[in-house]
Amino acid sequence: MPSVPTLTPKQLAQFRRDGMLRLDRLLSPEGVARARSVVLAQFAKLGLWRDGAWNIPDALPDWPSAGIKPARDIGHRHPEIDALVAEPAVMALVEQLNGSAEIDRTIHPGSQVLASLPNAGPWVLPDSWHVDCPRLPSGRSPGVQIFTFLEEVGPRGGATLSLAGSHRLFDKGRAMKTRDIVRGLRGEPFFARLAAERFDLADPAMPLPFGAIGDVALEVVELTGRPGDAWLVDLRVLHSGSPNAARHPRVMVTRRFVRAALVPEISAAYGWR
Numbered sequence: 001m002p003s004v005p006t007l008t009p010k011q012l013a014q015f016r017r018d019g020m021l022r023l024d025r026l027l028s029p030e031g032v033a034r035a036r037s038v039v040l041a042q043f044a045k046l047g048l049w050r051d052g053a054w055n056i057p058d059a060l061p062d063w064p065s066a067g068i069k070p071a072r073d074i075g076h077r078h079p080e081i082d083a084l085v086a087e088p089a090v091m092a093l094v095e096q097l098n099g100s101a102e103i104d105r106t107i108h109p110g111s112q113v114l115a116s117l118p119n120a121g122p123w124v125l126p127d128s129w130h131v132d133c134p135r136l137p138s139g140r141s142p143g144v145q146i147f148t149f150l151e152e153v154g155p156r157g158g159a160t161l162s163l164a165g166s167h168r169l170f171d172k173g174r175a176m177k178t179r180d181i182v183r184g185l186r187g188e189p190f191f192a193r194l195a196a197e198r199f200d201l202a203d204p205a206m207p208l209p210f211g212a213i214g215d216v217a218l219e220v221v222e223l224t225g226r227p228g229d230a231w232l233v234d235l236r237v238l239h240s241g242s243p244n245a246a247r248h249p250r251v252m253v254t255r256r257f258v259r260a261a262l263v264p265e266i267s268a269a270y271g272w273r
């Protein structure tokens, strides 16, 4: 990956269709190493990282408990983590997807660590689909979210799940928050299947559900990857945490890049003054 990449027409078309795009080795190994050592130092204070290896207790949490609260146990405001998700390569792609360099820093000010201890019995689909920004009456995308990895996250390893294609649902010319979107989806057979059936999908070879609502193709995608890989995801895409059936913690970092020009519309959609 060049230091300041540009998305190809094929990648842009994929992003428009799926609302998400995976970029291998987007982030610098040095930046990843700095962020990883800060986070592992926090895990070490909790006794979960010792002598260069995970030290996982026998008694594990049960999903949906993650067994760790990143805000409390790791903290979100680490310059090394902020710097990782603001590397020039990231900012160049965010600008290309957002259509502007101006990022709002009030609604989602900084980066966030996403972490969970192994916590799965049978691996089941979560039922907490949500969006982090409302649908806007203009139909425009509020922005882009990056997800990246400080440890390798494989299938069923607690990755964030995203519903590819869901950014193209509900272009209804009105504001919709998560509650309205989920209510609107309830009668749809595909969504009812996601919400009601508690599949046991522990075998990573089993495909996750895919289907359609009207002419919008949808697929549940696990945002898996290795340190340095990243996913860029349209902020309209429905997503959720998922159980971690791996033997080690899931450690990811995310940041939401909200388009500054849309803050008035987002504020109005939330009903803020």
Ligand SMILES: O=C(O)CCC(=O)C(=O)O
Pocket: 114, 115, 132, 158, 159, 160, 161, 239, 240, 241, 242, 254
């Ligand atoms: O992967 C997770 O723990 C959930 C991430 C999420 O819901 C979010 O970024 O809004």
